[in-house]
Amino acid sequence: MLLDMTLGARPAGRTALTARWIVAHRDGHHRLLENGEVVFEADRILHVGRQFEGEVARRIDLGEVLISPGLIDLDALSDLDTTVLGVDCGPAWAKGRVWPEDYVRRGPYEMYAPGELAFQKRFAFAQLLCNGITSALPIASLFYREWGETVAEFEAAAEAAGELGLRVWLGPAYRSGGMVCTAPGVLAARFDEARGLAGLDDAIAFVRAQAGRYGGLIQGMLAPDRVETCTETLLTQTMAAARDLNVPVRLHMAQGKMERDTVQTLYGTTAPEWLASFGALNDRLIAPHATFATEDDLQLYADHGVTVAHCPLVFARSGAMLRSFGRLRRMGINIGMGTDTAPPDMVLNMAVGVMMARMAGDSIPDAAPEHLFDAATLGGAAALGRSDLGRLEPGAKADIAVFDMQDGLMAPRVDPVRTLILGATGRVTRAVFVDGRLSMLDGQVAGLDMAAARVRAQAQFEGLRAKYPDRTWGHPPIEEIFPPAYPSWADPV
Numbered sequence: 001m002l003l004d005m006t007l008g009a010r011p012a013g014r015t016a017l018t019a020r021w022i023v024a025h026r027d028g029h030h031r032l033l034e035n036g037e038v039v040f041e042a043d044r045i046l047h048v049g050r051q052f053e054g055e056v057a058r059r060i061d062l063g064e065v066l067i068s069p070g071l072i073d074l075d076a077l078s079d080l081d082t083t084v085l086g087v088d089c090g091p092a093w094a095k096g097r098v099w100p101e102d103y104v105r106r107g108p109y110e111m112y113a114p115g116e117l118a119f120q121k122r123f124a125f126a127q128l129l130c131n132g133i134t135s136a137l138p139i140a141s142l143f144y145r146e147w148g149e150t151v152a153e154f155e156a157a158a159e160a161a162g163e164l165g166l167r168v169w170l171g172p173a174y175r176s177g178g179m180v181c182t183a184p185g186v187l188a189a190r191f192d193e194a195r196g197l198a199g200l201d202d203a204i205a206f207v208r209a210q211a212g213r214y215g216g217l218i219q220g221m222l223a224p225d226r227v228e229t230c231t232e233t234l235l236t237q238t239m240a241a242a243r244d245l246n247v248p249v250r251l252h253m254a255q256g257k258m259e260r261d262t263v264q265t266l267y268g269t270t271a272p273e274w275l276a277s278f279g280a281l282n283d284r285l286i287a288p289h290a291t292f293a294t295e296d297d298l299q300l301y302a303d304h305g306v307t308v309a310h311c312p313l314v315f316a317r318s319g320a321m322l323r324s325f326g327r328l329r330r331m332g333i334n335i336g337m338g339t340d341t342a343p344p345d346m347v348l349n350m351a352v353g354v355m356m357a358r359m360a361g362d363s364i365p366d367a368a369p370e371h372l373f374d375a376a377t378l379g380g381a382a383a384l385g386r387s388d389l390g391r392l393e394p395g396a397k398a399d400i401a402v403f404d405m406q407d408g409l410m411a412p413r414v415d416p417v418r419t420l421i422l423g424a425t426g427r428v429t430r431a432v433f434v435d436g437r438l439s440m441l442d443g444q445v446a447g448l449d450m451a452a453a454r455v456r457a458q459a460q461f462e463g464l465r466a467k468y469p470d471r472t473w474g475h476p477p478i479e480e481i482f483p484p485a486y487p488s489w490a491d492p493v
Contacts, residue, residue, distance in 0.1 A: 017060055075340040080461045118157070165435070193234065271297075272296075401431075
């Protein structure tokens with residue numbers, strides 16, 4: 001039984017996991033194997049198929065479960081999500097999502113202490129594991145930061161990922177500028193290129209120092225923040241450094257009206273067209289979210305091998321959508337999946353992705369659940385240049401998610417993959433192995449009390465929320481920035 005295994009440890013010898021269903025991989029494609037088994041030893045898969053004929057140290061019958069390759073999250077929240085505060089409380093300039101000019105003059109400050117920054121990443125990494133995610137590229141907001149992310153907090157993030165057993169691509173976010181609210185509804189870009197280049201230097205040093213730690217669980221990436229906060233010099237040097245380091249670059253662009261208007265004002269073009277003009281589009285680039293991409297933008301992505309990180313849930317909450325998943329697939333654009341919000345539920349994101357695509361006009365076959373599943377596994381692996389991830393086949397990494405198909409609220413069951421995506425959430429994740437290590441079992445991870453962490457996370461979030469007036473235009477009280485859905489019982493009629 002899985003309960004007999006040590007949480008947080010890699011079992012000695014060969015382990016065979018048998019199950020009713022397995023998403024196996026053969027001849028370049030996922031295939032559904034019924035009544036089969038997966039055998040792994042150390043960090044590698046040895047066998048996927050019918051019963052293994054060799055010797056094993058243990059054979060565990062998991063019963064009515066779906067054994068899946070671990071999910072890959074290209075835009076994984078490593079934050080206590082601040083975006084959810086702004087979805088129903090806008091506009092952004094009036095709700096602390098754009099710094100007012102007087103706050104900038106006084107000097108932005110870190111709204112979390114170093115220990116709080118370290119905790120939130122550890123807590124977020126544990127949540128990723130609890131949702132079947134085994135590989136992640138973390139993302140966090142810079143709105144509550146003094147400027148960019150720091151090497152010290154990412155050193156703590158590397159320790160957290162290594163200790164919890166999560167495969168990560170890490171690099172502190174940096175930027176050359178930001179948007180400032182100069183009057184109600186009036187936004188202007190302000191740049192400090194030297195500061196951006198210093199952030200890039202720090203990120204390069206971090207990647208060189210940390211990549212390969214914890215048996216390869218820690219890898220590097222370069223993460224310029226958002227396209228409208230970057231300069232041509234910063235992005236040109238980022239792409240050169242990524243080539244030298246052999247790491248991916250993640251840059252958010254073609255994702256919103258503020259970005260579109262700002263880039264048009266600054267450069268007279270869209271963000272993808274701007275990057276293409278100085279040779280910054282290539283197959284290392286992972287670009288969330290493409291919700292505001294034009295036809296020409298998408299063709300540039302296709303021509304240059306750019307991966308789109310599709311995060312349907314966070315955009316559906318505000319009424320925006322990718323137009324469309326099927327269209328990008330037909331154009332040959334590689335699509336990976338991201339969560340970019342809390343909870344980091346990739347199963348729910350796949351479900352919303354199916355519905356979003358069909359609402360955008362894709363046919364049922366074009367937006368089939370298995371295509372979203374491919375994006376959350378094979379698409380992510382392709383973006384990272386890792387043919388040993390996102391699949392269950394001999395030689396691949398032993399990154400495995402186990403989904404419970406006997407959940408009492410998930411019935412009747414049809415096809416297991418369709419049932420998982422359209423009838424469940426990540427809460428049916430029963431166990432996760434990363435690099436052959438049992439990293440999560442029944443909602444628990446090694447080295448973190450999840451119940452206590454949940455209480456601490458809420459208290460920390462409330463502390464951040466209380467500081468919103470400092471960085472909101474006019475500095476209104478918190479009750480005005482984020483009014484409740486219903487009036488308080490105590491309010492006069």
